[in-house]
Amino acid sequence: MIDILAIESSCDETAAAVIREGRDILSNVVASQVELHRKYGGVFPEAASRQHIRDIAPTIRQAMEVAEREWDDLAAIAVVNGPGLAGSLLVGVNAAKALAAARGLPLLGVNHMEGHIYANWLACDGGPDTPPPFPLVCLIVSGGHTDLVVMHEHLRYERLGQTVDDAAGEAFDKVARLLDLGYPGGPAIQRAAAEGDPQAYAFPRALSVGPYDFSFSGLKTAVLRLVQDMRREQGQEVEAHGQSFADASLAPTGIELPVADIAASFQAALVDALVAKTVQAVEQFDAAEVLVAGGVAANQLLRETLAERSPKPVRFPPIRYCTDNAAMIGAAAYYQYLDGYRSDLDLDVVPNLSIV
Numbered sequence: 001m002i003d004i005l006a007i008e009s010s011c012d013e014t015a016a017a018v019i020r021e022g023r024d025i026l027s028n029v030v031a032s033q034v035e036l037h038r039k040y041g042g043v044f045p046e047a048a049s050r051q052h053i054r055d056i057a058p059t060i061r062q063a064m065e066v067a068e069r070e071w072d073d074l075a076a077i078a079v080v081n082g083p084g085l086a087g088s089l090l091v092g093v094n095a096a097k098a099l100a101a102a103r104g105l106p107l108l109g110v111n112h113m114e115g116h117i118y119a120n121w122l123a124c125d126g127g128p129d130t131p132p133p134f135p136l137v138c139l140i141v142s143g144g145h146t147d148l149v150v151m152h153e154h155l156r157y158e159r160l161g162q163t164v165d166d167a168a169g170e171a172f173d174k175v176a177r178l179l180d181l182g183y184p185g186g187p188a189i190q191r192a193a194a195e196g197d198p199q200a201y202a203f204p205r206a207l208s209v210g211p212y213d214f215s216f217s218g219l220k221t222a223v224l225r226l227v228q229d230m231r232r233e234q235g236q237e238v239e240a241h242g243q244s245f246a247d248a249s250l251a252p253t254g255i256e257l258p259v260a261d262i263a264a265s266f267q268a269a270l271v272d273a274l275v276a277k278t279v280q281a282v283e284q285f286d287a288a289e290v291l292v293a294g295g296v297a298a299n300q301l302l303r304e305t306l307a308e309r310s311p312k313p314v315r316f317p318p319i320r321y322c323t324d325n326a327a328m329i330g331a332a333a334y335y336q337y338l339d340g341y342r343s344d345l346d347l348d349v350v351p352n353l354s355i356v
């Protein structure tokens with residue numbers, strides 16, 4: 001039995017998990033900082049690293065206790081070394097190195113985005129019990145990334161396209177701020193959209209960038225312009241609050257906005273663009289299945305629309321493994337371990353680490 005302790009601290013969750021054979025979740029502990037960052041309307045990097053340093057040891061201890069594993073039972077210690085916030089990554093990487101050195105265990109550096117993909121290999125209640133078949137088209141949609149890749153075998157990726165500006169999750173977060181819906185924006189937009197009409201506003205889909213690339217800044221700006229026009233109509237001084245998205249989100253509210261309709265129309269446009277390009281890739285590369293990964297994979301409309309339009313079966317991780325966790329890191333680490341990959345104790349953090 002190969003049991004791996006996995007550690008994740010790339011952004012605003014301190015997480016540790018013990019994963020058996022890349023599949024069975026013996027424990028999965030997540031200490032979320034969402035309340036800490038809510039008052040900043042986004043992740044405040046220095047506060048994040050300081051909170052990681054407080055949470056890392058208790059989180060790891062709890063993961064080992066829940067899994068009922070001793071250090072000698074482990075095959076390796078895996079840790080995310082990028083992409084992410086440097087100060088946040090350092091905390092997990094340092095803890096993993098100290099444990100690997102003290103316990104004489106192999107160390108595995110794992111790419112956070114690869115972890116998101118491998119969340120689809122975790123054994124979870126209600127999920128399919130066969131592993132995903134290759135070749136796979138993977139849509140990776142998180143707060144910092146939007147990538148479309150083909151996977152012909154384990155750990156090998158061919159990038160088809162990516163966002164040329166904002167990531168999908170970032171667009172959700174920024175529009176949520178503009179509509180005063182709070183942080184994190186994705187779940188807030190989804191909730192607001194449930195009461196709205198997705199056809200109320202015809203926002204752009206930006207399908208004209210490269211065949212498999214995405215662009216969300218035009219959509220985001222279209223939402224901004226609509227809100228500014230509504231403010232003007234209601235007698236507010238829009239110019240006084242600036243023209244840029246960042247300035248506009250700080251403008252005083254107090255005007256009547258059809259928030260549900262705007263949220264629903266924005267969400268529909270964004271999902272439409274993601275689904276159109278993914279379906280096109282599935283057809284061109286004759287994929288056996290489609291995998292969706294990252295925080296935005298939790299989005300209900302994306303799940304339903306892709307399942308409906310894809311010519312091949314679509315897999316999503318269960319909602320709780322879509323957002324950041326260490327179980328997914330343990331799944332990816334297992335395949336690295338089998339591949340013979342090992343990191344040295346001089347493993348460094350790489351904030352812009354890429355999977356291709």
Ligand code: KG4
Pocket residue numbers: 011116141142143144145168169170172173184185186187190294295296297298299300322323324
């Ligand atoms: O993968 P993740 O937890 O962290 C990163 O690696 O970035 O993704 C976080 C992103 C945030 O932008 C958040 O707003 C978005 O995922 N998100 C959602 C939903 N849940 C989380 N976006 C749309 N709909 C959701 N239900």
Ligand code: ZN
Pocket residue numbers: 112116142143294295323324
């Ligand atoms: Zn993530």
